Amino acid sequence: TRSTRPQRILKAVQNNATRGDAESVIAAIDNFCRKKEWAMNVGDDKGPILDSVVSEVSPSFALELGTYCGYSTIRIARLLPPGSRLLTLEFNPDYAAIAHQIIAWAGLQDKVELLEGPSRDLIPQMKERFGIKSFDFVFLDHWKEFYLPDTKLLEECGLLRKGTVLLADNVICPGTPKYLEYVRNSPCYESCYFKSHLEYTKVEDGLEKSVFLG
Numbered sequence: 001t002r003s004t005r006p007q008r009i010l011k012a013v014q015n016n017a018t019r020g021d022a023e024s025v026i027a028a029i030d031n032f033c034r035k036k037e038w039a040m041n042v043g044d045d046k047g048p049i050l051d052s053v054v055s056e057v058s059p060s061f062a063l064e065l066g067t068y069c070g071y072s073t074i075r076i077a078r079l080l081p082p083g084s085r086l087l088t089l090e091f092n093p094d095y096a097a098i099a100h101q102i103i104a105w106a107g108l109q110d111k112v113e114l115l116e117g118p119s120r121d122l123i124p125q126m127k128e129r130f131g132i133k134s135f136d137f138v139f140l141d142h143w144k145e146f147y148l149p150d151t152k153l154l155e156e157c158g159l160l161r162k163g164t165v166l167l168a169d170n171v172i173c174p175g176t177p178k179y180l181e182y183v184r185n186s187p188c189y190e191s192c193y194f195k196s197h198l199e200y201t202k203v204e205d206g207l208e209k210s211v212f213l214g
C-alpha cells in the first residue's frame with residue numbers, strides 16, 4: 001500500500017541527513033518539501049523567526065502544541081540550553097510515530113518529551129504528572145480552532161507566568177482570527193506580528209508573538 005507523506009519525509013531524512021546533526025535534518029526536510037512534496041512544517045522562511053524568538057527567550061521549559069513530523073520540535077530543541085526541556089503534544093499517533101524517529105535521528109531525544117493525546121486533556125496534567133511549574137515559551141502550531149481554548153486553559157492551569165512568550169504559527173494562513181483578536185485586545189498580553197510566508201510558498205502568512213503580562 002502507498003506510503004504516507006510523513007513516512008516519505010522520514011525516508012528523505014534517513015537518506016539525506018547525518019545522524020546527530022540537527023541542521024542536516026532541517027535541511028533535508030526543507031529540500032524535500034520545497035522540491036518534492038509540500039508539507040505543513042513551519043519551514044525555512046518562518047523558521048528563522050522561530051529560531052530568533054527561542055534564542056531570545058532561551059527557555060528552561062518550553063511547550064509545543066502540534067508536533068507533526070518534528071521539524072519545529074528540532075528547530076526549537078537544537079537551541080535549548082543544557083538541562084532545559086521541550087514538551088511537544090501530538091494527537092495523531094501516525095504523526096507521533098514518525099516524529100519520534102526524526103527527533104532521534106537529529107540526536108535531540110534527550111531534550112524532548114513527545115506526548116501523544118489531545119492538548120485539552122494533557123495541559124491540565126502538566127503540573128502533577130509532568131512536574132511543570134510554568135512554561136517560559138509556547139509554540140502554537142496544532143489546529144487554528146484550538147489556539148484560543150488551549151491558551152485560556154494554560155492560563156487557568158497556572159502554566160503561564162509574567163513574561164511567558166507565546167508564538168503562534170499560521171495566524172494569516174489558514175488564519176486564527178479568534179486567537180488574534182484575543183491576544184491583540186487582552187490587557188494580559190503584549191502582541192506583535194512577524195510577517196512572512198506560508199511554508200515553501202509565496203502566500204502571506206506570519207507568526208504572532210504574545211508576551212503574557214500576568
Ligand SMILES: Cc1ncccc1-c1cc(O)c2nc[nH]c(=O)c2c1
Nearest residue numbers: 040041066141142143169170173174
Ligand atoms: C494544510 C494547509 N493547507 C493550506 C494552507 C495551510 C495549511 C497549514 C499550514 C500549517 O503550517 C499548519 N500548521 C499546523 N496545523 C495545520 O493544520 C496547518 C495547516
Ligand SMILES: [Mg+2]
Nearest residue numbers: 042141169170
Ligand atoms: Mg503551522
